[in-house]
Amino acid sequence: MGVILFELALTFYFTATIVSIIELFKGSRITSKIILSSAGIGFAIHTACIIYRYVTAGHIPITNAHEATSFFSWCVVLIFFILQFRYRIILLSSFIMPIVFILMLSSSMLPREIKPLSPVLQSYWLGIHTVLAFLGNAAFAMAFGIGLMYLVQEHYVKSKHLGGLFERLPSLQTLDEINYRLITIGFPLLTLAIITGVLWAESAWGSYWNWDPREVWSLITWFIYAIVLHARLIAGWRGKKAALLSIIGFLTILIAFFGIKLLQKGLHVFL
Amino acid sequence: MKVFVAGLNHKTADVDTREKFTFNGPRLEEGLIRFKELPDVQEAVILSTCNRVELYANVRDTAKASESIRTFLSQFHNINRGSLDNALYIYDDINAVRHIFRVASSLDSMVVGEPQILGQLKDAFELALRKKTTGILLNRLMKKAISVAKRVRTETRIAENAVSISFAAVELARKIFTDLPKKVSMLLGAGEMAELAARHLIGSGVKEIIIANRTYDRGCELAKEFNGKPVKFDEFIHELVRTDIVICSTGASNYVLMKSQMQKAMKERKQKPVFIIDISVPRNIDPEINDLDNVYLYNIDDLQGVVDANMFERQKEAEKAEKIIEEEIETFLKWQLSLDSVPTIIALREKAEEIKKQEIDRLLNKIPEIGEKEKKAIEYMAAAIINKLIHPPTVALKEDSEDKDTIIATIRRLYGIDGEKNENK
Structure with a gap:
């Protein structure tokens, strides 16, 4: 049952991804309807899938790489729909749905069986820490997509060739504002995630900070976004620079997540 | 019954000439009424903007109408025929319909895709409606022209990019x-x-x-x-x-x-x-x-x-628009053709026969025990009723009268012939 739900959600995200790429080249009312409805159905099924797993496992299903990637994609889609509701930028799907699909695809290839929880994870911190971390990272993922859109639009305006997506992309100001907003949402979430992680580490391993690779990368990410916010407020690093930084920031997150997973070292091995 | 266009625009006449032919304010109403009263003109609309002056009509004979409209224009504006003949273009039938659709969709404008022309056309039509100078043909044509223009606007990106x-x-x-x-x-x-x-x-x-x-x-x-x-x-x-x-x-x-x-x-x-x-x-x-x-x-x-880039884009979109217009011309001409009396008589008879057949079938289904003889009698009676019913409209359709277009349209409407419904949505 869980498998069926997951594969169904994956299929709907796949449809949304394909159509969102078509949307890049030839957008119409029909393509946007297909994107929104298939992403919407996919999201509903995905939600059911996560709830189902929660019920079967008896704990928050963010305890291995498969679950984590899946939950992360879920957060990204959630934020996508919130932005869609607020700003109605259908083109955002072309920049975000492929990421969602790739994440879900890699999640589908990771081992899925539900194992008994290791004693370290049997803590109320599990839910708080992971949900905060993934929501924060999802906001950064979205800032990455918006940052890409900004760079594309800024390129059109700066180079004075107003072809391609110029018509359909929102204004630079709108993109910059969304980018800023996402980071101001993501940053406190990441901060709280790190704080809860530190507290949890203390209760589980007896020390607050262990220089585990994931801890180090989280800290690096935290600094990058702290710089993004600081530079914006103090030095006026907005627009292109902010867009570039939010792209770099998200790439760092991806390295942190998948790189460490591949190395399989450190205390965070379960994820 | 033919759609007829006589007009001049920025391509055929310079601003000097155009100014002389403009119908302004009260002169427009007066001109419209006099235009309608011309002997060969059955319906009339005048579109007068700074870039074009166009007279739309329903005429029987293009040559005669063209002659009397030329005389009317030169008299009304007090201009010699020579300069008029140089500037004036005349279209009839399919070409006239195409021209009107292109004007409405802003394909014939100085700046292709500019949006004002549709509003101006609507105003011209509204005035004609108020002054009751239009009838079945031009009413349909003007409404169609407006809907074609809207279709062009939504289905192409002709008006999307700035061209100034x-x-x-x-x-x-x-x-x-x-x-x-x-x-x-x-x-x-x-x-x-x-x-x-x-x-x-x-x-x-x-x-x-x-x-x-x-x-x-x-x-x-x-x-x-x-x-x-x-x-x-x-x-x-x-x-x-x-x-x-x-x-x-x-x-x-x-x-x-x-x-x-x-x-x-x-x-x-x-x-x-x-x-x-x-x-x-x-x-x-x-x-x-x-x-x-x-x-x-x-x-x-x-x-x-x-x-320049936007202009180029508009040209490409204009090609799409031309295709839409050709499609719409076809449906319009089909409708116009149906307004002829012969197809109407046939359609009326077919409709009556259909009703007769349905009703007889229903009756026979209800009382299957009925004999051959009675069946014949019932069929005979039904045929007699429908024949008597459709006789007067058939006669009216065959007569040659002034308001024949209206009679045809009325009969089609009253008897529910043809796909009026889809067209009038």
Whole structure:
């Protein structure tokens, strides 16, 4: 049952991804309807899938790489729909749905069986820490997509060739504002995630900070976004620079997540 | 019954000639009524704009109508026939329908895709409706022309891109800023083009305008007109800190704004984006300013480039529009053909026969035990009833009368023949 739900959600995200790429080249009312409805159905099924797993496992299903990637994609889609509701930028799907699909695809290839929880994870911190971390990272993922859109639009305006997506992309100001907003949402979430992680580490391993690779990368990410916010407020690093930084920031997150997973070292091995 | 067009436009007549043929205000009503009263004209609409004067009619005979319309025009406007004949184009039937559809969809306009023409056509039609100069054919045609124009507008991107320099500037401003009403703009110098661009900006919501002109008095005059704030020319640099859009056209022969000055201003305004439009020739703003982050500098050639690209885009869209129009001409002509009396008589009979057959079948199904003889009698009676019922309309259709078009249309409507419903949605 869980498998069926997951594969169904994956299929709907796949449809949304394909159509969102078509949307890049030839957008119409029909393509946007297909994107929104298939992403919407996919999201509903995905939600059911996560709830189902929660019920079967008896704990928050963010305890291995498969679950984590899946939950992360879920957060990204959630934020996508919130932005869609607020700003109605259908083109955002072309920049975000492929990421969602790739994440879900890699999640589908990771081992899925539900194992008994290791004693370290049997803590109320599990839910708080992971949900905060993934929501924060999802906001950064979205800032990455918006940052890409900004760079594309800024390129059109700066180079004075107003072809391609110029018509359909929102204004630079709108993109910059969304980018800023996402980071101001993501940053406190990441901060709280790190704080809860530190507290949890203390209760589980007896020390607050262990220089585990994931801890180090989280800290690096935290600094990058702290710089993004600081530079914006103090030095006026907005627009292109902010867009570039939010792209770099998200790439760092991806390295942190998948790189460490591949190395399989450190205390965070379960994820 | 034929659709007929006689007209002149910006391609066939210069503005002098067009002015002479314009139907203005009360003259339009008068002209329309007299046009309708011409012996060969059964229905009439006059479209008169600054770029075209067109007379649409329902006529029986193109040659006769064309002659009497020429006479009417030259008499009404008091112009000799020679200059009229040079400028006038005449279309009938399919070509006339095509022409009207193209005019409505703005394919025949001086600036292809400009939106005003549809409104002007609607006004012309409304006046004709008020004055009761139209009937079945032109009513249908005008409504169709309006719906075709709407279809072209929604299905192609013909009216989407700005095709004038000042509109292109506003379009760009909209892609840099979201909330134009909250942005501050500055007029640097007061050339005619700059004024026009400023007007368009105000039209799209910009409220605050700073005006810096070499002659301060002229600046104050403009400020009054735009409800803006005049500043001394030398002080414009200080105002850059709070200005988001700069429109520059001074008569200076060198740069009035250098990169280093702009850099400083950007720092002070914390890198908030600035859109600078330099329409002066020679240029007044150091082109290298465009290399600064968050500064977007467009000169007159850049804007012209945008306009040209948009024009090209419109041409491509116009081809799509022509295809839509050909489709719509076909449905219109099909409808018009059905207005002939012979197909109407046939359709009426078919309809009656169909009803007869259905009812007899139903009856026979209900009382299957009925005998052959009775069946014959029932069929005979049904045939007699429908024949008697459709006899008078058939006779009316065969008669040759003045208001035959109306009779045909009425009969089709009353008897529910043809797909009127789909067409009138």
